[in-house]
């Protein structure tokens with residue numbers, strides 16, 4: 450008997466629901482500064498497949514001899530190395546354009562473990578390393594972004610909690626990331642866990658982050674400090690008041706999507722919430738960017754999910770795809786981003802590509 454084809458998301462009620470609300474939430478790309486691209490981008494698996502497993506040989510050639518020279522590119526590994534080398538060459542020496550005004554992006558997905566924090570810190574580090582001025586605001590009580598950027602966030606540190614609840618100026622809590630130039634971070638401490646409830650009774654509870662960022666931007670200007678090019682807000686995996694504050698403060702939403710079977714599960718809820726925010730609190734908000742993460746090039750499923758997401762959101766999905774990579778997952782335990790932990794890894798390369806694409810869309 451013929452085995453039935455695995456059914457992905459096409460034709461499901463979820464997919465149809467997404468299609469219905471898509472136009473409203475994403476706005477007109479022509480008006481949002483998002484560069485329109487061809488809709489049928491070839492699948493990464495077929496062309497520049499990000500390495501599912503690390504391929505260290507090309508990055509750390511042995512003494513005297515470049516491994517690439519010895520590689521037979523008729524083999525899959527050889528092809529992979531050659532493609533990585535090409536991608537690296539494309540990026541090298543490329544200057545990233547500064548946006549005409551500060552771009553505030555919130556990284557959201559109410560699912561946990563989809564790569565929000567990893568995406569936030571690595572895109573931020575890639576842009577900052579390229580010379581742009583970047584602020585990361587950690588509003589997840591877990592403080593994972595603060596950890597990855599090596600920023601103190603124990604209970605006694607002044608943090609984004611104090612900004613949101615006690616009106617402490619944002620400028621008083623930001624700290625420099627010790628490993629990446631041009632990168633600063635407003636850390637989250639464990640106190641933030643209670644903030645969802647404390648915010649409820651406060652005046653302008655949805656606008657507090659936005660106001661804090663506005664005041665901070667003016668303060669920097671009056672002090673003659675360089676204008677921020679990017680602000681990234683790392684959200685908790687929920688759609689509570691902290692996430693609402695991020696949606697109100699931002700102009701753009703970046704949604705990381707894991708290349709797994711249930712990739713789009715819950716996405717329609719997220720998009721509905723964004724639509725509500727657009728209606729009532731922030732008409733300028735658009736979902737400008739979707740990044741496919743944890744892509745496992747060895748499975749057909751990952752390629753199918755990627756194709757599915759691209760079909761629904763052709764304008765928003767970045768060409769760059771982040772592979773599932775051990776180096777990416779190891780980096781936070783050394784309080785690092787993969788950009789500093791292993792800049793020559795395929796994970797770092799993908800995040801650099803994604804950052805370059807985001808910058809070019811301004």
Ligand SMILES: Nc1ncnc2c1ncn2[C@@H]1O[C@H](COP(=O)(O)OP(=O)(O)O)[C@@H](O)[C@H]1O
Pocket residue numbers: 560561562563564565566567568593686742743744771772773774775777778779781796
């Ligand atoms: N591309 C990747 N390859 C391998 N592991 C990853 C990758 N991206 C994220 N991870 C790991 O997956 C886990 C969840 O990622 P995280 O960014 O913390 O998700 P979220 O912020 O959405 O909860 C973390 O342990 C992280 O190190």
Ligand SMILES: [Mg+2]
Pocket residue numbers: 565566567589593684
């Ligand atoms: Mg997180």
